[in-house]
Amino acid sequence: MHIADATLAVIILWTFIFVYAVAASIDFGAGFWSMLYMNRGKLGASEMANRYLSPSWEVTNVFIVLIVVSLYSFFPGANDILGSTLLLPGSVILLLLAFRSAFLVFSHSAVEKYRRVLTVISGMSGVMIPALLILVLPVTHGTFIHAVNGVKLLDFSTLFMSLSFYAFTGFAITNTLYLSSLLLADYARVAGDQEAYRVYRKSAIGLGPFTLLMAVMIVVALQNDADWLFLRLQGNFFWLLLAVFAFLLGYLALFYSKKGKAKPGVPRASVVLTIVQYLLAGYAYGKAHYPYIVYPYVTVAQGFTDPNTFRALSISYLIGLMLLLPGFIFFWKMFMADHRYIRADKDSVDDRGNK
């Protein structure tokens, strides 16, 4: 089957967005948990989040640049409308991102007295970022764009008054916290820190149903605010159903207990199934959204770059991927799979529950 270059490009772009959405949810969520549990005196859980976050936030941050660069490389025809509609929300995101990253780094180097306030600023701004980032989606639905003197701008008052606004931001925040607590539960299990595991499992159990509720609210909001998308989404009902199924399995895996194991739950399975859920729902949403980048102003074909440029970019992607893959694998081994790192300086202090 022949796939048009523009379609291939949008699949690559959507894949990057998906990878970033997962990585960033964990990243921003970990920042939030680290803050929350530091303030509540659950230092083991807070430390666990930091241990994940310290080496990974920088790598995660590159992905957001990757998305923006891929967007303007692949679909320069969408720059005008995205640039003008997203100027304000984009700027707010950038400022939050600056506070979040800078104060995250500073909090590691700061004296005890200021560490708390730096962590709070970083944690709070971090959890607001996904809520704003996801608003790019309803913007591309077209409903909230109006033209002033020929310039397409975002109609903020309509956006704030819409159900879409609340459904999408609510979805982003609950899922950020849900996915990150699942991953940190798994991380805690690898570390053998039972107390941190208990804390994160509990958070995940509390949050799970809300993520599903928010997903349902998005569907309702689409029916209100973006009829075209809602109708097209109905054609992908099967994928959405599978997504709900994956969610339920992932959630139930938190309660499954093997014989002989004291603590219930298979967090690794929950993480994987939840990511599968996003993959299925993301596929359904993307397919319904296609071929529009911004409805009804720019389609994938209209916004597409020069074919020669696309070819050169594709080759650079392949070479870049081959060069980077060993680096990513080494990174994974060092921080996600090396017990010496994940357990570091916990053996003597917090490891009572272990063995």
Added chain:
Amino acid sequence: MSHTLIARSFFGTTMGFHIIFATLGVGIPLMILAAELLYQRTGDRDYSVMARRWTKGFAVLLGIGIPTGTIAGVQLMLLWPGFMTFVGKVISLPFQIELYAFFIEALFMSIYVYAYDRLRPWQRIASVSLVTLGAMASAVLITNVHTFEDTPAGFKLVDGRIMDVHPWQAFMNPSFVDQAVHVAVSAFMTGAFFIATIAAYKMLKQRDYIRIYTFHRKALMLSLAVGGIFSVLTALNGHETAQGVAQWNPEKLAAAEGLFETRTHAPLAIGGYVSEKDQDVKYALKIPGMLSFLAGNRFDARVKGLNDFPRDEWPPLFIHVLFNGMVGIGFLLLALSVIGFIWNKILRRPAFPKIMMWGFVASGPLAILGIEFGWIFACTGRQPWVIYRVMRTEEAVTGAGHLAGLFTLFLAVYIVLLIAALLVLYFLFRRHPVANDLPPSSGKPESL
């Protein structure tokens, strides 16, 4: 201020703030690498301590360098959609490849910092090398887009439509190699002098403690060696780069040197300011024939003057001051390195006189100032074009408003971040003085 001017000031401020950290982000890893290599070679623990302490400071700088870089990358699209539409079609390769460089830098920076104790020496050196390489590559690649703006290539414009695109030809545009080398070597120079500043200052403050004094003296000698090498390279390559400007963007050189009439034996004007009314550089020291010689390697080379170009295509004339500032600082740093070398290696004097020490203290901030002058000169000197003779800056700017308010907001945030970073660095090193890190007695005892 016009809409375009606000947008330019806005983006210029972001870049002006970012390049401080970006430049140090290229230069300091090289110093860390040098210290790691010296440690392996000499077994002197002091160099290992240096590498670790510089890494701690560098991590704080990254806390600003990374988010401001992200801001710059996204603001390109938010503020200059017209330009980025063009970029997306013709010159998006360097942006894309730059991302791989970012990934390499981010991955191995984390590995170097957080897996330090689990790495073998060669793995440490490999990690820092990759961080340096990644940082340098991203500087070179973003310069690639800048040189495309100066010397666009690899496409045709037919009735305003972009045709016949060759991305690699666009990438290998004529001014790329010279300017990329210029950015890389000047960043290495700046990183070294930044370290020299700290080391020299500490030596002046801590004369009484021989052990600590010796530590900082080693750091100073290392940074002067690296800074010296790269200041020579920066000067040599700067000459090449200037000749490129003469060839490809003659009105930029004419404005930089205040040359109004095209002529042979053109003089080099040092200092002063360019007056359009008088058609001259006022209060400048003029070296006869030198501009011709620098631009074309012979005193009777013809250099184009501003009057050969339409008035509305002249760059602003104040770039003369920026150009002088950049070159002046470059030569000052070169002189500092050469005198330091002669003093220490040829005259074999053990200690530098106080005035030279204060010169070293000033070298880091001066180098950063030189970088600022250079970038503002390069970008302002291209005006009124965003892409030379292809797209004017006002054609590139966003149609959306609110820029002045956003500009103020971002400016305030940059100031807050800068102050916070300085405070964090101050407290970090005050709480962990070098005396705590130094092994009781390391290496060969050194006589002063």
